[in-house]
Amino acid sequence: MATILSAAAPPQRDQQPESEPGRSRERVLGVFRATPFTYATLIVVSAVLCVPLVFVVSIALASDQTVNANTFTIFPREFHWENFTRVFGTDLPMQRFLLNSVIISTGAVIGQVLSSGLVGYAFARLRAPGKNTLFIVVLATMMIPAQITMIPQFILFKELGWVNTYLPLIVPNFFSNAFNVFLVRQFVSRLPSEIDEAAMVDGLGFFGIYRRIMLPMLSPVLIAIGIFTLTATWGDFMGPLIYLNDETKMPLALGVQYITSTSAALQAPPWNLVMVGSILLTLPMILVYYLGQRYLYEMDISGGSAGVK
């Protein structure tokens, strides 16, 4: 596991991440020369990939009649912006779904950031008997698929009376997870150890060093972990599906699906409102990615999990 994770880090980037191969003074090598065919391919591929998204917007803005008659078009012809307000309260409890998503995601992010930083720092810096063995266990747990523990965890939370509450989706995050611990540990290992040694000489305890010296320096990796956790929790479907059956507790990811599954068998789901829900589900992710991408690029190992859904 260790070798494959280190292999995940892309090779050292150039000074300027966006340096165009061959631009400026250097001659463009043949292999980097873009031909009309390059552009044609890129345009076609980008268009094909974005068509579904354009459809989503078009359907979200369509009237109920258009949706029922299945006569929507790729580019919107009608602009029923009221669909975006209808989902709040009048037609669907979307504000409740959104609020639930925010509560669960916030709790999960706080839990992971608090715990992963502490644990990762300990594994990187503090010396203790048994630490190395324990770290091998950390790495090994990454291989265990979540499905193994799914049923016993469900039983555990059922015994605790936590079913149909947010707790099963939030609390485990306060115990960090192997991947995040690994990320923090790698990050701390790259920091010069003179910093905490100096602080130690100045009489700061281990918690003081963590709190005053380490924590500020850890912000890039903790922000990256926050983004990973937020994305994973916001989009999580299986967890809420297992633990929440009360409509007022459901997060948006489950709520959107719930709308389509509960509309009566004879009646098609309200696709325009479902697409509004999908847009509300997607926009925060685009925003988070846009605001956070420099942290994600900084944590070059993040790349490892990118293509995996």
Added chain:
Amino acid sequence: MSRLRRREAMWFYLFASPWIIGFVVFLLGPMVASIYFSLTDWDSFTPPKFVGLENYTRLLTEDPVFWKALWNTFYYAAISVPLGLGIGLWLANLLNKQVRVRKVFRTLIYLPTLVPLVATAMIFKMVLAPSGPLNDVLGVAGIPGPSWLLEAIWVKPALVLLSVWGAGGATVLLLAAMKGIPRELYEAAEVDGAGSVRQFWSITVPQLTPIIFFNLIMGLIGAFQVFSQVYILTKGGPNNASQMMVPMLFDEAFSFYHMGYASALSWLLFAVILVFTLLAFRTARRWVFYETEVN
């Protein structure tokens, strides 16, 4: 051990305690419990009944759905992962050329991967509807489109299509790695008279093998655990043609309350993932190139 060392060790265990407690309560304990459950017949309401290895033998010898789900999962993983990586490699290579507005293309290609899986499933439910946009396009080309999600032979390709929509993830990652390939390699190759295609296969691809390998492993592990798309789009149907390991496990556990049977299934899933990961590592020596090995 000095007093100072003992204090340091104490702080280590204190700081690491969230992970240690979490490991015991949410992983180790449940794993042991899961092994026990898998040996019982249990509906989670009445006391479990010990049945030995019966769940495993029933899964492996009597349950036709298990073999179908296993085959479908193989099919899905074996096609969607290499296909997604291949497309990612192809697009990254195009974006690595000196393209104007590269950032625009990169964003458009990456955009689908930002869409949460549930929303993706909703979008594809609409795109793949019998009279949906995809079949409209096929209709224009004179091809009568199938009812993707309702036909046994088309439902798995439809799910592969959904996963390939997210090829932008691999693209961005491989593009970042391509930028790190030393320019001198290409310069030397050009002097030697190698064309673009030859340079792609002899420089770009070998240099990227470590990251391709990593994505292959992570992709396979992820694909074996595919759930949401299947659950939302097909519920495993028609006639189990798209039933896969995890949706089957979910059904057994939370629809039929066959907790013991589902636990046994989860261990078989683990075994399958383990075998494939080890196989991938065994082959890695032959095709993954590590710079350090040359020196």
